[in-house]
Amino acid sequence: MxxxxxxxxxxxxxxxxxGRLDTNxxxxxxxxxxxxxxxxxxxxLDCEKxxxxxxxxxxxxxxxxxxxxxxxxxxxLCHVNEIINDVFDVTGFLDILTIE
Amino acid sequence: xxxxxxxxxxxxxxxxxxxxxxxxxSVGCSEKKKTQIDIAIDELYxxxxxxxxxxxxxxxxxxxxxxxEPCIVTLSFRDEGKPxxxxxxxxxxxxxxxxxxxxxxxxxxxxxKSMDDVLYEYRDGKNxxxxxxxx
Numbered sequence: 001m002x003x004x005x006x007x008x009x010x011x012x013x014x015x016x017x018x019g020r021l022d023t024n025x026x027x028x029x030x031x032x033x034x035x036x037x038x039x040x041x042x043x044x045l046d047c048e049k050x051x052x053x054x055x056x057x058x059x060x061x062x063x064x065x066x067x068x069x070x071x072x073x074x075x076x077l078c079h080v081n082e083i084i085n086d087v088f089d090v091t092g093f094l095d096i097l098t099i100e
Numbered sequence: 101x102x103x104x105x106x107x108x109x110x111x112x113x114x115x116x117x118x119x120x121x122x123x124x125x126s127v128g129c130s131e132k133k134k135t136q137i138d139i140a141i142d143e144l145y146x147x148x149x150x151x152x153x154x155x156x157x158x159x160x161x162x163x164x165x166x167x168x169e170p171c172i173v174t175l176s177f178r179d180e181g182k183p184x185x186x187x188x189x190x191x192x193x194x195x196x197x198x199x200x201x202x203x204x205x206x207x208x209x210x211x212x213k214s215m216d217d218v219l220y221e222y223r224d225g226k227n228x229x230x231x232x233x234x235x
Binding site for chain 1: 110111113114132135138139142145146192194195196197198201203206207209210213214
């Protein structure tokens with residue numbers, strides 16, 4: 001299960017994620033946000049209620065990071081819990097993501 | 101030891117995780133280790149669902165066993181699909197910048213890093229992948 005709550009303020013799209021970003025939920029996460037990336041100035045992912053992330057979720061984050069980087073738009077993550085931070089650490093994602 | 105046999109489909113992953121979590125809860129597993137094991141299940145089961153049977157239908161049997169003193173959980177995934185050792189896939193380069201990153205191989209890599217042991221064998225026409233973690 002993954003709940004996705006979107007809020008747009010100015011050009012910044014803030015997306016609060018709740019649940020698991022995994023094999024079953026990552027495709028919905030991608031299809032829901034990807035069409036919006038061209039129209040926003042910045043993407044902020046609030047992970048406060050995100051329990052964990054698997055490689056399927058990492059793939060989507062990498063896709064978003066690559067698309068936004070090409071458009072010179074920032075993507076930031078906030079409220080990342082210890083377990084998710086460990087996943088980012090092991091996979092080298094701490095180096096490529098911007099985490100507040 | 102308890103076993104659960106389900107179709108090799110991504111949609112079955114939540115039920116497998118719930119089945120394993122019940123066992124982990126019964127031995128007082130920490131939330132952190134439980135989450136690491138849940139992520140490993142997501143990675144390994146989705147791998148089997150994607151590759152083991154091609155376009156055919158097939159099943160996966162997940163067995164969970166918890167030992168006491170020391171408390172070690174052993175999880176095995178058995179399928180009758182084509183022989184495939186996921187441990188032979190090359191580890192991804194986790195030092196590349198974002199634009200050069202490729203998306204493959206991260207799941208198995210995460211499992212190798214978070215579990216104490218990951219073993220593969222092909223026996224009696226079955227792929228058997230076993231993971232072990234001290235709780």
